[in-house]
Structures are given as structure tokens and as C-alpha cells.
Amino acid sequence: MGPFKFGCLNLENHREPRKEQGNRENIKAKRKRPRWGSGFFSSIAKDDKGRLTCFFSPTNCCRGNDGSSRSLFFITHRCGELFPMATSVEEQENYKEKLPRNPNGDEEEGDPNGDEEEDFEEDFEEEEEEEEDFEEDVSQARLLSERNKLNNLFRRLSTELVTVRVHDVLIKGNTKTKESLIEPELEALKKATTMQELLQAASVANARLQRLQIFDSVNITLDGGPPELPGTANVIVEVVETKNPLTGDIGIFSKPEARSWSLEGSLKLKNLLGYGDIWDGSGAYGWDQTSEISTGVSLPRFKGLVTPVTARISLLSQDWLKFSSYKEHLLGLSVGLISTRNHDLSYNLTWRNLTDPSQMSSRSIRRQLGHSLLSSLKYSFKVDKRDSPLRPKRGYAFLSTTQIGGLTPDNRSLRFLRQEFDLRYALPLGFYNAAVNFGISAGVIVPWGSGFMNMPSSLPERFFLGGHSSPVCNLSGPTTLFGFKSRGTGPAEARRVIIDKSNNENTSSSSGTDALGGDLAVTAFADLSFDLPLRILREAGIHGHLFACAGNLAKLTENEYRNFTFQKFGESFRRSAGVGIIVPTRLFRMEVNYCYILKQFEHDHGKTGVQFSFSSPL
Amino acid sequence: MEDKKAKEIVLVARKACFGLPTACPTCLPVYFYLKFAHVPFDLQFNVIHPDSDQIPYVEYGENVAYNNEKGGVIETLKEDGIVDLDSGLPTHTIPEWVSTKAMITSWLVDAAIYELWIGCDGSTAYKIYYSDLPWPIGKILYFKQVYAVKQQLGITKVNAERREAEIYRRAAIAYEALSTRLGEQTFFFENRLTSLDAIFLGHALFVGQVLPDTSVLRSKLLGHGNLIRYIEKFKMEFLEDSSSSSIPRSPFEPSSSSTPQRRGPSSWSSKPRSKPKREKTEEEKTFRRRAKYFLATQLVAVLVFLSLMSGSDDADVEVDDDDGLNSED
Numbered sequence: 001m002g003p004f005k006f007g008c009l010n011l012e013n014h015r016e017p018r019k020e021q022g023n024r025e026n027i028k029a030k031r032k033r034p035r036w037g038s039g040f041f042s043s044i045a046k047d048d049k050g051r052l053t054c055f056f057s058p059t060n061c062c063r064g065n066d067g068s069s070r071s072l073f074f075i076t077h078r079c080g081e082l083f084p085m086a087t088s089v090e091e092q093e094n095y096k097e098k099l100p101r102n103p104n105g106d107e108e109e110g111d112p113n114g115d116e117e118e119d120f121e122e123d124f125e126e127e128e129e130e131e132e133d134f135e136e137d138v139s140q141a142r143l144l145s146e147r148n149k150l151n152n153l154f155r156r157l158s159t160e161l162v163t164v165r166v167h168d169v170l171i172k173g174n175t176k177t178k179e180s181l182i183e184p185e186l187e188a189l190k191k192a193t194t195m196q197e198l199l200q201a202a203s204v205a206n207a208r209l210q211r212l213q214i215f216d217s218v219n220i221t222l223d224g225g226p227p228e229l230p231g232t233a234n235v236i237v238e239v240v241e242t243k244n245p246l247t248g249d250i251g252i253f254s255k256p257e258a259r260s261w262s263l264e265g266s267l268k269l270k271n272l273l274g275y276g277d278i279w280d281g282s283g284a285y286g287w288d289q290t291s292e293i294s295t296g297v298s299l300p301r302f303k304g305l306v307t308p309v310t311a312r313i314s315l316l317s318q319d320w321l322k323f324s325s326y327k328e329h330l331l332g333l334s335v336g337l338i339s340t341r342n343h344d345l346s347y348n349l350t351w352r353n354l355t356d357p358s359q360m361s362s363r364s365i366r367r368q369l370g371h372s373l374l375s376s377l378k379y380s381f382k383v384d385k386r387d388s389p390l391r392p393k394r395g396y397a398f399l400s401t402t403q404i405g406g407l408t409p410d411n412r413s414l415r416f417l418r419q420e421f422d423l424r425y426a427l428p429l430g431f432y433n434a435a436v437n438f439g440i441s442a443g444v445i446v447p448w449g450s451g452f453m454n455m456p457s458s459l460p461e462r463f464f465l466g467g468h469s470s471p472v473c474n475l476s477g478p479t480t481l482f483g484f485k486s487r488g489t490g491p492a493e494a495r496r497v498i499i500d501k502s503n504n505e506n507t508s509s510s511s512g513t514d515a516l517g518g519d520l521a522v523t524a525f526a527d528l529s530f531d532l533p534l535r536i537l538r539e540a541g542i543h544g545h546l547f548a549c550a551g552n553l554a555k556l557t558e559n560e561y562r563n564f565t566f567q568k569f570g571e572s573f574r575r576s577a578g579v580g581i582i583v584p585t586r587l588f589r590m591e592v593n594y595c596y597i598l599k600q601f602e603h604d605h606g607k608t609g610v611q612f613s614f615s616s617p618l
Numbered sequence: 619m620e621d622k623k624a625k626e627i628v629l630v631a632r633k634a635c636f637g638l639p640t641a642c643p644t645c646l647p648v649y650f651y652l653k654f655a656h657v658p659f660d661l662q663f664n665v666i667h668p669d670s671d672q673i674p675y676v677e678y679g680e681n682v683a684y685n686n687e688k689g690g691v692i693e694t695l696k697e698d699g700i701v702d703l704d705s706g707l708p709t710h711t712i713p714e715w716v717s718t719k720a721m722i723t724s725w726l727v728d729a730a731i732y733e734l735w736i737g738c739d740g741s742t743a744y745k746i747y748y749s750d751l752p753w754p755i756g757k758i759l760y761f762k763q764v765y766a767v768k769q770q771l772g773i774t775k776v777n778a779e780r781r782e783a784e785i786y787r788r789a790a791i792a793y794e795a796l797s798t799r800l801g802e803q804t805f806f807f808e809n810r811l812t813s814l815d816a817i818f819l820g821h822a823l824f825v826g827q828v829l830p831d832t833s834v835l836r837s838k839l840l841g842h843g844n845l846i847r848y849i850e851k852f853k854m855e856f857l858e859d860s861s862s863s864s865i866p867r868s869p870f871e872p873s874s875s876s877t878p879q880r881r882g883p884s885s886w887s888s889k890p891r892s893k894p895k896r897e898k899t900e901e902e903k904t905f906r907r908r909a910k911y912f913l914a915t916q917l918v919a920v921l922v923f924l925s926l927m928s929g930s931d932d933a934d935v936e937v938d939d940d941d942g943l944n945s946e947d
Contacts, residue, residue, distance in 0.1 A: 351755055355670070359684055363677065366630075370666030371759070373752040410752045497680040499698060 162195040167225040167232035173239045176274045177214065181301055182237065185209055189235050198222065198233065209239065212300055213278060214271040216240045245270045262286030276300040292316040310336040323487040324514045325361035325495060326369065328460055329353040342382055347407075350374040354459065362493035362514040368459040373413040376405035382475070390473055390584065391529060391543065392426040393435035399475045405461070411449065414458050418445040420477035433543075434530035439471055441478040442522045447557060457557045462517030465489045465551045465574075466605070468613035470582075470591060471525050472545075478521040481551045481606075483576035483595030487515040488605035490553030513603045518553030520569075525549035532581075541584045547593075548577040575599045576606065589615050627652070627659040627700070628677040632746060634663070636828045639857065641746045643730050643828075645674040646820030648691045652676075653856045654811045655701045665750035669759055676700075692813050703813050715807050718799065719814045721792050726821050728771060729789035732782070733825070733835040735767040742828060790838050797842040804851070815852075822849045 169186050171179055185208045192198035202220045209218045217240045225232025250265035266282035281295040294314030302309040316330040332350035339345075354369045361369070379402050386395035399422040406415030420443040427436045443463050447455045463478055466488035471480045481489060492513040529545040531538045552573045554564060580593030591613045600606040629652060631645035639661060640649055652659050664673055671686040676695060683694035695701045707715065734743050740760060747763075748756030768774075773781045796818065800806055806814055822839060826849060829836045840846060 356672075359672065359682075359687065366675075366677075366682070367664075369670070369672075370664065371668075371751055371755050372666060373755055408752065412750060412752045494680060496682050499681060 163193055163231070164195050164198055165225075165232050166190050166192060166198065167229060167234055169235045169237065171237045171239070174241065176241055176271060177239070177276065178274045181212075181274075181276045182209065182239070184301060186235070186237065198235075202235070205237075209237075212276045214242060214276050216242050242270055245272065262290065290316065290318045305337070307339050308336075310339070312336075320487070321356075321358050324459075324516070325358055325365050326354050326356050326459070329355070332374075344378075344380045344382070346378050348374065348376050348378065352460065360496045360511055362495050362516075364456070364493050364516055365459065365514050368456070372458065373408070373410070374405055374458075375408045375413050376403050377407055378403040384475070386424065386426055390589070391435075391541075391582075392424070392437060392472065393428045393433070393529075394426050396426070397424040397475060398422065401477065405458075406449065414461075415449045415452075416445055416447045416458055416461055418461060419443065422475045422477060424472075424475065432530045433538075434528060437472050437527040437529065438525070439527075440522070440524040441471070442520075443478050444520050444556075446519070453561075454558060457519050459517065462519060463490075463521035463553060464515060464517045465521060465523065465553055466515075468591070468593070468611055469615060470589075470613070471523070471549070472527050472529075473589075473615075478523040478551065480525075480549070481523060481574060481576065482525075482547060482549050482578060482593060483597050483606050483608065483611070484574065484600070485605040485607070487517070489515075489551070489574050489600065490518045490521075491516045491555050492603040516555070519556040520554045520564075521551070522569075522573075523549065523551035529582075542581060544579065544581050546577075546579050548575070550575045572601065573599070574601070574604060574606065591615075626678075627657060628662055629659050629674060630662050630664050630677070631674040632663065632668070633665050633750065635745055638823060638827060640674075641824070641828050642674075643727070643734070643821060643824040644685065646824055647817040648674045648676065648685075648820075650819050650852075650856065651692050651695075651703060651813055651816035652701060654816055655703050657701050668747035668751070669763060692816070696813075703811060703816070707808065707812065711807055715812065715814060718796070718806070719817065721795070722814065722818050722821065725785075725788040725792045726818075729785050729792075729835050730821055730825060731767055732771055732773075732785050733829055733833055735764050736771075736773070737782070737835065738830055738833055740764075742830060746828070786834055786838065789835055793838055793842055793845065797845050800844050800848060802844065804848075819849065819852050823853065 166189060169183075169189060171182050171186075174182060185205050188201040189198065189205055192201045199222070202222060206218050206220050209215060219236075219238040221236040221238070223234040223236055225234050246267065246269055248265065248267040250263070252263050262284050263286075264282065264284040266280055269279040271277065272279055276299065278298045279295070280298075281293075283291075283293040285291045292314055294312055294316075296310060296312030296314075298308055298310040300308045312334050314330070314332055314334070316328075316332070318328040318330070320326055320328065330350050330352050332348060332352075334346055334348045334350075336344070336346045350373070352372050352374055354372075356365065356369055380399060382397075382399045384395075384397040384399075386392035386397050399420075401418075401420040403418040404416075405418070406413050420441070422439070422441045424437065424439040427438075429435060445457050445461055445463065446452070447457050449455070464487045465478065465481045466484040467480050467486045468482065469476075469480050474480070492515050494513050495511045498511075525547060526549075527545055527547040529543055531543050537543075550573045552569060554560075554569055556564060575598035576595050577598060578593050578595035580591055583590040583592070593611050593613070595608060595611060597606040597608050629645075629648060631640040631649065632642035633640065635641045638646065640646060640663075649661070659676075664670075667673060672684045674685055674691055676683045676691050678698075678700050681698070683691045683698070683700075685691050688694045688697065696704065743763075744756065744760060748760055751759070771781060771785070796806070803809065805811060806818070822845065825833070825836050825839050826846075
């Protein structure tokens with residue numbers, strides 16, 4: 001759980017509304033309303049401007065108005081407001097929170113410890129900022145006494161519960177956004193019974209509204225309730241909707257398996273209908289590999305479903321001519337139904353067309369060319385307890401992905417069941433910041449339906465081994481085998497042979513083999529990562545690693561399972577080992593590896609040597 | 619086992635229906651070519667790629683003869699020396715043989731394509747090509763193919779009827795020429811089987827058995843007795859499923875046999891309904907013209923009535939206004 005986030009007021013920001021509220025005398029004459037700090041702090045000090053600073057523990061921190069990440073508050077000796085001070089938290093948004101104000105506060109929310117409350121109210125007096133300088137000189141002694149009272153108050157806050165009841169929650173500033181979108185995020189606020197709970201709920205609600213990504217800023221003000229009802233508080237939520245709903249970005253990314261680059265651009269339209277919907281259109285063009293255009297919508301709240309629902313239509317074209325002599329064209333609709341940290345459920349309806357413009361494919365690939373309809377449900381369960389996804393040093397991770405295809409009444413759509421498992425374990429060693437990572441991935445695909453034992457599995461759904469994406473970081477099933485090219489191992493079939501009858505010779509030129517993929521795939525690896533001795537490299541995050549990996553593919557469909565034995569499968573494992581350096585930069589993550597192939601079979605494309613791999617920095 | 623597989627010839631064609639081993643007009647000639655050559659082959663079907671121009675293809679060993687390469691499957695097989703039915707043709711017949719073959723492969727094949735995709739309703743084409751694909755894909759591909767055929771034959775909304783007449787006229791000329799060429803012989807050329815026989819037989823069986831009875835092209839074909847005789851003879855000899863064929867005594871007599879694969883009575887009768895259709899359309903046109911005149915006159919009458927009525931109303935209103943004015947004064 002990330003740190004709670006509170007909005008904080010800047011001195012300047014707070015000044016203006018105060019001026020508008022009335023002249024000095026009126027303000028002075030008003031009952032001084034105490035302002036409460038929140039959270040737990042560890043010490044109070046006074047800065048050079050005479051302001052008290054309260055250092056908060058990391059569980060409560062806030063963000064400064066200048067966008068810098070600061071987590072300290074400081075409270076003036078009079079206003080008792082909280083202001084941002086120092087150190088870092090996660091997000092970069094601006095937000096503000098005003099402190100609760102209590103009305104004529106003798107009856108302080110039914111608090112039996114009336115004395116201390118009264119003292120507290122007197123301490124936090126509301127005055128004009130212009131008077132601050134004037135009074136500052138006068139009340140130095142007062143400052144010290146108030147400081148002690150503050151100490152006591154905060155100690156009380158951190159030890160006792162102060163009860164409060166929320167009277168009303170008002171939402172302001174939403175011209176386009178529907179209230180039905182904002183209200184569910186504020187449910188916890190209405191149910192808060194104590195001040196601490198209320199403040200916590202306010203910060204959580206703030207964060208959740210920020211996460212919708214449709215507001216420029218979110219202010220949650222905890223105000224006193226109506227004067228006739230003591231012990232109540234009003235919550236006022238002020239949102240500022242994004243002025244410019246259209247954002248776009250463009251970038252060049254590299255695909256590690258294909259060793260090619262792709263140009264990707266996307267446009268986002270936020271909150272078009274007022275339901276917090278985010279529409280985006282994106283296009284990607286990859287040289288010789290994949291091109292895609294897609295458009296999608298993401299709805300944070302759809303008819304009672306707790307998690308956001310996303311839907312996406314995409315037109316994709318993927319070129320596997322070099323590896324398997326076919327090209328894939330997809331027109332698909334995918335709907336993400338449930339998406340939480342551990343669970344993910346999505347439905348996919350795709351029209352797929354496999355063609356072979358090169359006319360060189362092998363027999364098995366030829367049989368698979370054509371149109372197919374894929375209607376599948378995919379569920380994945382993920383647990384990632386590692387300390388870092390990029391360089392894990394301790395913890396474990398587990399991912400299980402299940403995909404069922406053929407969910408149409410029409411029995412002519414693709415029917416299969418695909419299951420993948422991923423297990424990772426990281427063990428820290430004491431020296432050189434080193435850690436050992438173990439991992440094993442397995443997957444199997446089985447067609448179902450009448451006569452499924454004789455049917456071949458669908459070609460694009462099979463497992464292919466090869467490529468250089470790092471198995472330590474990626475939890476994507478059995479796909480990687482260091483040292484082997486993309487789709488560089490497993491069952492293969494000879495391509496078409498063209499008889500060349502020139503010069504009166506019957507020479508036949510063989511043009512290679514097609515990788516057919518397998519129905520059962522297992523990979524395993526062990527990776528020892530360590531810091532390099534030079535301090536510069538260490539600080540840049542550059543580290544080295546020693547690795548060994550093994551993997552194998554087998555065909556089970558079309559009655560091949562009868563010939564399958566685990567012993568044969570184990571004997572035919574491809575193996576490789578090597579050493580390398582990983583350079584993480586802001587734009588990409590580069591790996592330079594020297595791989596040595598320990599075992600490969602004919603038709604495998606494994607090469608001993610130095611390989612580069614680039615992947616996204618995340 | 620692998621050697622056996624390597625030597626085996628496999629023909630991959632579109633699915634079988636309408637009593638034929640394969641119902642697609644491009645695949646039938648290849649089938650008969652291999653049959654005429656008495657070459658053992660294995661027939662397999664591809665039902666998921668209806669818009670591929672690679673099908674039919676013949677696999678022999680590790681090589682493949684695609685439909686869209688080197689002039690077609692038959693030409694490739696001849697060139698590679700796998701199956702050559704035309705070896706030994708005397709050189710003096712070759713010009714005529716080549717031009718007859720060209721006529722079949724251009725005029726008759728175009729006519730068959732037109733009739734299948736545009737001339738008749740889509741159910742025949744759907745059954746051959748799309749019945750094994752999921753419904754939405756099949757529908758979309760069908761419309762795509764109809765559009766592609768129109769592009770290929772140069773048919774637009776403006777010249778549709780003209781092109782249709784032209785295609786049918788050419789087909790009629792071709793049938794006439796072939797009928798004259800065949801005469802009373804058994805084969806077209808040199809009293810022996812050639813690839814031309816295979817090509818024509820494939821086309822003719824498709825037109826005669828797959829196209830519906832209402833087809834204009836079919837009626838044109840069935841107008842030639844000797845062609846029908848030719849077809850029947852080879853059908854009996856080379857098609858294994860003999861129960862599906864009916865042997866009509868006369869082309870104008872409806873046959874009594876029926877198989878589940880055929881739609882309706884398997885008659886060879888040629889009773890084109892195009893003529894009554896045309897008469898009907900003329901009647902319809904005059905009817906529509908008259909109806910338009912009638913509606914127009916009715917509309918004019920209503921407008922005149924309304925204008926007259928509103929004119930009188932205005933007069934009344936003006937009178938009132940004058941009265942009002944007068945009263946104000």
C-alpha cells in the first residue's frame with residue numbers, strides 16, 4: 001500500500017480566499033477555528049521564518065504545490081495549517097486539503113477531554129496573513145507555549161481516537177463528470193466515525209479520484225458541519241476537470257525478440273461522456289514485423305463492476321514469414337472485464353487470417369492457412385512478492401494463465417484450452433548486492449471438441465521458444481531461451497523445395513525449415529546477478545549476470561502424444577549458458593550477453609556468441 | 619513411410635457437394651486431369667481459405683504446384699514431368715488446340731464465375747465456399763468476393779445488363795463451337811484425352827450439376843445434345859459416386875432420380891425463366907410509370923385545393939382585419 005496522500009495548502013494559496021471572505025475585523029471577530037494537523041509526526045522544529053515544522057513519518061506524507069514531492073508539513077503558530085516541506089512520494093499531481101474546522105468548539109464532538117480541546121482551539125487561531133508579520137514579533141513566547149500544546153495535541157491524536165460524524169458530502173466543480181462516478185469513491189468518507197479515519201479516508205479518496213486521470217486537481221476540504229449539529233463535519237470535494245481532454249504521445253520502441261524497431265503513437269481523449277471514460281487510439285508500425293492500429297475505451301465504473309472495464313478493437317498484422325512462412329492478420333475485439341492486482345479476466349473475439357504470400361511454406365503450415373474465428377476467455381492469476389520487477393533480489397512470483405477458446409455456439413470456431421505457469425524465486429546472497437534467481441515456466445495447449453485427439457492445435461496459439469527477452473523480468477510463459485533466435489527451436493518442417501531445371505540439372509534448392517511450435521513447452525533458468533566492482537557502474541545501476549537456461553518443446557496433437565515419453569522429452573532439452581552485463585537507462589534496458597550453446601539439435605537456430613537485447617525500461 | 623508420403627500425390631481442393639468430388643469450378647479440372655492420367659492421388663479438402671488463389675494445389679513429395687503459379691496446376695505438373703496428358707500431340711493440331719483451350723479458359727470460365735457469384739442467388743456459392751466457416755466470417759468474405767468478381771469482370775451499375783448479355787453471348791458461341799468441334803466423336807482432339815477434355819469436363823459438370831435450374835448458362839449448355847452425352851459418359855466412367863448421376867434420355871425431360879446432395883429435382887431440363895421475367899419487368903415498368911402519373915396528379919390536385927382554401931381564408935381574415943381596424947378607428 002502506498003503512502004497516504006494529503007493535500008496541503010500553500011501559504012499563498014490560502015491567503016486569497018481569506019481576503020475575499022471579509023475584512024480583517026470580521027475575521028478577527030470570528031470565532032477562532034482550530035485547524036488540525038493530521039497524521040503521526042516525529043518531531044517539531046522551527047524554521048528561519050518562525051514557522052513550526054512538523055516532521056511526519058512516512059506513512060503520512062503530502063505533495064508540495066510546486067509539484068515536488070515533499071512529505072513534511074509545517075504548521076504556523078497561529079493558523080495551525082499544514083504546509084508542505086520535504087522528501088519524496090510517488091505521484092506528481094498537485095492536490096490540496098484543508099484541515100477540518102470545528103464550529104464553536106466547546107462541545108468538541110462529544111469529547112470528554114474538554115480542557116485540552118479548548119486549549120487546542122485557542123492555540124489555532126485564524127487570523128489574517130497580513131497581521132502575521134505584526135504579531136510574529138509579539139508572540140514569540142506564545143509560540144513556545146503553543147508549540148508545547150501542539151505537541152500534546154498531536155500526541156493525543158496519535159494515541160486517541162477523536163469521534164466525528166460526517167454530515168454531508170458535497171461535490172463541486174464537475175461540469176461534465178457525472179456524480180455517479182465520483183460518489184462511489186467517497187463512500188468510505190461517509191462511514192468514518194473518527195477524525196483519524198476521516199483523514200485517512202479523505203486521502204484515499206483523493207488518491208482514487210486522481211487515479212481516474214480525468215481531473216487536473218482534486219481538493220478535499222473537511223469543514224465543520226452546521227452549527228446546530230455539534231460533532232459533525234462536512235466534506236467538500238472540489239474537482240477541476242482537465243481543460244484539454246486530448247493528449248498524445250509518440251515513441252520508438254524496440255522489440256527484443258525481433259531485434260527490430262517499431263514506431264508507436266497514441267492519442268487519448270479523456271472524459272468524453274462524463275463517465276470517466278478514456279478513449280485512446282494508437283498505431284504501431286514495426287519494420288518487417290508487426291503493425292497495428294487499435295482504438296479502445298476504458299471505463300472506471302461500469303454498471304456496478306468494481307474494477308475498470310476496458311474494451312479495445314484492433315487491427316493487427318504480424319509477419320512470421322522468416323520463421324514460419326506465414327503472415328497473420330487479425331481483427332479483434334477484446335474486453336477486459338476484471339483487472340485487479342492479482343486477477344485479470346478478459347474476453348477476446350478475433351477474426352484471424354493466415355496467409356502465405358511467399359508460397360514457400362511447409363506442409364503443416366499450408367494446412368493451417370485460412371480464416372478462423374477465435375472467441376476466448378482468458379484468466380490470469382498473479383502473485384508477485386519480489387522486491388523489484390527489474391532486478392529482484394528476494395521474494396517469489398507466480399503467474400498462471402488459462403485461456404479457453406471456442407466460446408461460441410458455432411462449432412466451427414477455434415476450440416482449445418491453453419494453460420501457462422510461471423514461477424520465479426529470488427534469493428539474496430550477502431555480498432556484492434548479488435542475488436540468485438530461479439525460474440521455471442511451462443505451458444500446454446490442447447484442442448477440444450469431437451475428435452480432438454486427431455486435430456492439430458491452432459498454429460499461432462502454440463508455444464515457440466527462442467529470443468532474448470529476459471526471463472528474470474518477464475513473466476510471460478515459456479518463451480525465452482538465451483542464445484537461440486526467435487522461434488529458433490522445437491519441431492520444424494522442411495519448406496517447399498523448388499526444382500531448378502536450368503542448365504539441364506535437377507538441382508533442388510532447399511530454403512530452410514519452418515518452426516512449427518509445440519503443444520507442450522517447458523523452460524527453466526538460473527541467473528546470478530551481481531554488482532560490478534567499479535563504483536560508477538554500480539551507481540548507474542549497471543550490473544552483471546551469469547545465467548544458464550534450458551528449454552524444450554514437444555508436439556502432442558495429431559496422435560503424437562502416443563509417442564511422447566518424459567524420458568525422451570528430458571533428453572532432448574536444449575541448454576545454454578552465458579554471462580552478460582545489463583545496462584538500465586531511462587529510455588531502454590540493454591543487455592549484452594555472451595551465450596554458449598551447450599546442446600542444440602539440427603534445425604535449431606542457436607548461435608554461440610555475443611547478443612544484444614533492448615527492452616523497455618519498465 | 620516417409621518415402622511413401624514423399625511419393626504420394628495429394629490434391630487439396632474445396633469441399634465436395636452437389637454430387638461432385640469437389641464443387642469448385644477451379645478445382646474440378648485438376649481433379650479430372652489427374653483422374654484421366656490414372657495417377658493415384660489423395661484428395662483432401664481445405665474449407666477455411668475460400669479466398670485463396672493458391673487452391674487447388676497438388677503436393678508431390680516436397681514440392682507443390684499452386685494454382686497461381688506458372689500458368690496453373692496443370693501446366694506446372696506438365697512442366698515438372700509429374701503428370702503429362704498432352705505429350706505426343708501432333709504439332710499441326712496444337713494451334714487449334716491451344717486456341718480452343720484459351721476460349722474455354724477465358725469465355726467459359728468467366729461465364730461460370732459470373733453465373734455463380736452474380737447471376738444466381740448466393741446460396742450455391744455459400745454452400746461451396748463458406749459453409750464451414752463461422753457465420754460472420756463467411757458473410758463478409760462472400761460480399762468481398764462478389765465485389766472482387768465484379769471488378770474482375772468489369773461490371774458496374776451502368777453496364778451490368780450489357781456485360782451480362784455479352785458474357786452469355788460469348789458462352790453461347792463457345793458452346794456452339796465446342797459442340798461443332800466435338801461432333802459425334804468421343805474426345806475433342808485426336809481421339810484421345812488431353813488436358814482440354816479435363817478442363818471442359820470440369821466446367822461443364824459444374825454448370826450442369828452445381829448451378830441451379832434457373833441458370834441461363836446452364837440452359838445454354840443443355841441446348842447441345844452431344845455435349846450432354848460427352849459429359850454423361852465421362853461422369854459415369856470417372857466419378858465414383860454413380861448413384862448420384864441421372865441419365866436423362868432427352869435433355870428436356872425431367873429426371874426422376876434425386877439425391878440428398880442435390881437441390882430439388884435433378885433435371886437437366888432447360889426451362890429458362892428469364893423470358894417471363896423480362897416480360898414482367900416491362901409490365902412492372904409501365905405500371906410504375908402510370909402509378910407515378912396518378913400520384914403526381916393527386917398531389918397537384920391537393921395542392922390546388924389547399925391554395926384555394928387558404929386563399930378564401932385570407933380573404934376572410936382580411937375582412938376581419940379591416941373590421942378590426944375600423945373598430946379601432
